[in-house]
Amino acid sequence: MSGAGTVRDALAAATDALGAAGCDTPQLDAELLIADALGVDRGELVTGSASDVPAPSARAIGERVRRRVMREPVAYILGRKGFRHIELAVDPRVLIPRPETELLVEVALSAPRGARVHDVGTGSGAVALALMHERPDLRVSASDSSPGAIDVARANARSLGLDLPLAVARGLPDPIAFGLSSRNAGMRPYDLVVANLPYVSIAEMATLAPEIRNHEPHEALVPGGNGLEAIRDVLSEVPAGTRVALEHSPRQARAVRGLLDAAETHHDLAGRERVTVGTAR
Numbered sequence: 562m563s564g565a566g567t568v569r570d571a572l573a574a575a576t577d578a579l580g581a582a583g584c585d586t587p588q589l590d591a592e593l594l595i596a597d598a599l600g601v602d603r604g605e606l607v608t609g610s611a612s613d614v615p616a617p618s619a620r621a622i623g624e625r626v627r628r629r630v631m632r633e634p635v636a637y638i639l640g641r642k643g644f645r646h647i648e649l650a651v652d653p654r655v656l657i658p659r660p661e662t663e664l665l666v667e668v669a670l671s672a673p674r675g676a677r678v679h680d681v682g683t684g685s686g687a688v689a690l691a692l693m694h695e696r697p698d699l700r701v702s703a704s705d706s707s708p709g710a711i712d713v714a715r716a717n718a719r720s721l722g723l724d725l726p727l728a729v730a731r732g733l734p735d736p737i738a739f740g741l742s743s744r745n746a747g748m749r750p751y752d753l754v755v756a757n758l759p760y761v762s763i764a765e766m767a768t769l770a771p772e773i774r775n776h777e778p779h780e781a782l783v784p785g786g787n788g789l790e791a792i793r794d795v796l797s798e799v800p801a802g803t804r805v806a807l808e809h810s811p812r813q814a815r816a817v818r819g820l821l822d823a824a825e826t827h828h829d830l831a832g833r834e835r836v837t838v839g840t841a842r
């Protein structure tokens with residue numbers, strides 16, 4: 562028995578509803594949500610477009626489309642997001658990993674063999690877990706000020722079979738949390754600190770899409786006033802001489818270079834200044 566006509570009908574109706582709700586890519590979103598509800602991949606939607614949608618699947622499609630009409634991000638509705646070569650579980654406790662953050666991983670991939678790398682503000686664990694996946698020789702650890710984010714990162718590490726030491730900490734955690742010598746010993750416990758910390762200013766927040774403004778965690782986006790507070794706070798704790806790689810907004814590039822020695826900024830695929838590498842003072 563048919564619940565909502567054919568797959569083609571469901572796609573057309575969902576695309577119309579999402580377009581009317583102001584979604585940027587209504588057809589793509591409709592395909593992803595309907596494929597997920599039917600338990601097929603997007604290619605199979607085309608080959609099966611004349612099939613009838615069974616009633617239980619029609620309800621599942623309706624529920625997903627209603628959430629998207631409220632501008633909930635597709636990744637939260639699906640509960641997953643691809644990042645480099647791994648797939649991560651995501652929910653509203655964590656920022657959805659962004660394509661531009663893949664550049665931060667690329668830059669960190671040049672770390673020397675066996676380097677101790679720490680990811681501050683790890684969220685879903687995206688940067689730390691992608692690094693471990695691509696460079697098993699690195700000794701990677703990660704932390705976040707949000708206990709909920711650490712729970713998500715821990716679950717992602719477990720499902721990827723990666724043994725990532727994690728800690729809840731605001732700023733740079735004392736390395737003693739990972740069985741390394743305390744930073745009070747005047748040593749440099751990490752060879753490289755990587756971070757995609759919140760960098761949206763309060764003024765910019767109002768200009769962001771509803772998907773971000775109304776659904777992603779505020780703590781993951783806005784550090785305080787002008788957007789540089791979290792970066793400055795973490796840098797004040799990184800021992801001098803440690804290499805640091807920071808993601809930032811293009812308009813912050815010059816200011817971030819000014820906080821590091823021997824700083825160099827890398828451009829994202831859109832040609833914008835996105836990741837600055839340098840040495841902590």
Ligand SMILES: C[S@@+](CC[C@H](N)C(=O)[O-])C[C@H]1O[C@@H](n2cnc3c(N)ncnc32)[C@H](O)[C@@H]1O
Nearest residue numbers: 656658682683684705706707731732757759781
């Ligand atoms: C922009 S999100 C990035 C998440 C992840 N690194 C990624 O790229 O997908 C920033 C993360 O930093 C965390 N955070 C914010 N302020 C922090 C601080 N002062 N110290 C440690 N973590 C912080 C937030 O909870 C959030 O998970």
